[in-house]
Amino acid sequence: MFKKDLTAGAKSKVKSSVQRGIRAKVLETYPALEPHIDEIMPKKSQVDVVKLPDRVSLYVLDDRPLFYQHMDDPITPHLKIVHQYPHAFKTIRIDRGAIRFVLSGATLMVPGLTSPGGILPDKEEEAKPGDVVAVSxxxxxxxxxxxxxxxxxxxxxxxxxxxAMSAGHYLGDGLWKLDLS
Known part of the structure; x- marks a missing residue:
């Protein structure tokens, strides 16, 4: 989704009512972020939205990317948030052979997850189609x-x-390199 270098589009302030809605949606989608939500999005702070190509909205706080959303897809955390709170997200693991393909923006294929070295969650922690997951x-x-x-x-x-996943935000992609200052 973010293979090429991105240029930030128009940046506008998010109304406090919309900001509360984003906060509620984040907590609904990622309940394990509840203890950290005040660090991520303090109630009295001003969140901005930056328009990116392909109808993607990036929510930022003081030029720090927080979450992005493509049209009506689920709100997805930026990798910097995932790195701060890795325990708060469902995680699957790819084997060594899939790493270079994932970091070049290729589609994530199931064999990279089911071969030795790959890890999928147990039945109790199963991820369903449409769930947002982190890939280690x-x-x-x-x-x-x-x-x-x-x-x-x-x-x-x-x-x-x-x-398994055709598009996402990966280390070194255009969203990762985006300069918001």
Whole structure:
């Protein structure tokens, strides 16, 4: 989604009522962020929205990216937020062989998750199609990708092939390099 270098479009202030709505949506989607929401989006702060290409809205606080949203897709945290609070997001892991493809913007394929080195959650923590998940890499500490799943984790374990995630925000992409100052 953000393969090429991005240029920030118009930046505008978000009304306090809309800001409360964004905050509520974030907590509804990521309940584990509840103890940290005041650090991420303090109630009295001014959140701005930056328009990006392809109808993406990026919510920022003091030139620090927080979340982005593509049209009606779920609100998705920027990787810098995921790196600060990694425990707050459902996480799957790719094997070593998939790392270079993911970091070049390729579609995340199921074999990278089901082969040795890849980890999918247990039945109790199953992720469904449409869920936003963080993707860590075998042998690495930081999350390298976040995006919306196209296939549930149980279906991935059964089929062992297909597309897991076609677009997302990864380390080194245009959104990661975006200069908001």
């Amino acid at each position: 890499a075998e042998g690495k500490e930081e999350v390298c990708l976040i995006g919306q799943l196209e296939m549930g984790t149980e279906e991935m374990k059964a089929k062992k092939k297909g597309v």
